[in-house]
Amino acid sequence: MPSFTRPTMRIIAAKAKVSAMTVSLALRDHASIPEATRLRIKTIANELGYRPDPVLRAFHSYRRNSRQVNFQGTLAWVNNFAPDHPLRAVPTFNVYHQGAARRAEQLGYKLEKFWLGAPDMSQERMTDILLARNITGLLLPPQPDAHMELHLDWARFAVVTFGYTLVRPRFHSVCNHHYQSVLMVIQKLRERGCERIGFALSAATNERVHRHWLAGFLVEQQTLPKQKRIDPLMITGGPPRPDVVGKWIRRWRPDAVVSIDPLVAEAAQAAGIRVPEDMAFALCGDSTKEEFYARIDENSNVIGATAVDMLAGMLQRNECGIPAHPIRMMIEGSWVEGPSAPPTRTPVAN
Structure with missing residues (x-):
């Protein structure tokens, strides 16, 4: 059986007529190496079947991490x-x-x-x-x-x-899994016996998360019988008003409401609806650290x-x-x- 020799950076360097350091920098797309040179070296590396050695890379990573971290x-x-x-x-x-x-x-x-x-x-x-x-x-x-x-x-x-x-x-980005956060809140409320779960949110705030909070709620609603579905309250034109929130609650009679805004709970209480005696309430994110509110810690x-x-x-x-x-x-x-x-x-x- 023919033996296979893993091509090294030195072999690539010899064929490309450059130094091994230049090969290393080119394969990492370093800006100090001209783009044409990077492309030529990568082409040669591919022709030779070069692949980074994951074991060697892990070893180098271990050595770096075991030393005191230098200023980067x-x-x-x-x-x-x-x-x-x-x-x-x-x-x-x-x-x-x-x-x-x-x-x-x-x-x-x-x-x-x-x-x-x-x-x-x-x-x-x-x-x-x-x-x-x-x-x-x-x-x-x-x-x-x-x-x-x-x-x-x-x-x-x-x-x-x-x-x-x-x-x-x-660009590449990082965020909370907002859709999953709403599903988690709904599941926790159901575990507490809540069957009619409503959703109240500022339309502007929902836009900030690409509507993922609302999407999670609406998808969850589609799993329910029609008689248990509740239209969400999308709040526009400023903070939630007690008359608007109270009217919505009395129409749909939720036994729990999910929101990102604790002002929704305050508006409900101003409308004579007690939290949690009359209605449970939970936040789908970290809008407040007040211990009163059950909520999602977005980590x-x-x-x-x-x-x-x-x-x-x-x-x-x-x-x-x-x-x-x-x-x-x-x-x-x-x-x-x-x-x-x-x-x-x-x-x-x-």
């Missing part, structure tokens, strides 16, 4: 929120940053904040500042509005975004850490620019008990 560089947290924007108070966004900063430090990076709304700042100037600092790894947290565009010189940067609010360009610290892991890998592979096929990593949430959804329930008040 600075990553940019490019924020687009004004300091007084109401969404700045949402706990989720701060926990994203905490998780990202902690993971960056573990990998040898420093995570530094930059603000696109700073005085005299433009997107062109932000590009210049980042490049002057030799910062090429960017984390873009959620944007102030649901459908936003940014225009930095993306070819120079590796970018990971959070959520769905940056619609152009589309935002894990989302932040995962974004850094993704970005660090891109920097190691020299992957810059707008990806042809964006990857979205979804992190599942965890159920958090709260008095607003107790084990027992009573019918809604008239």
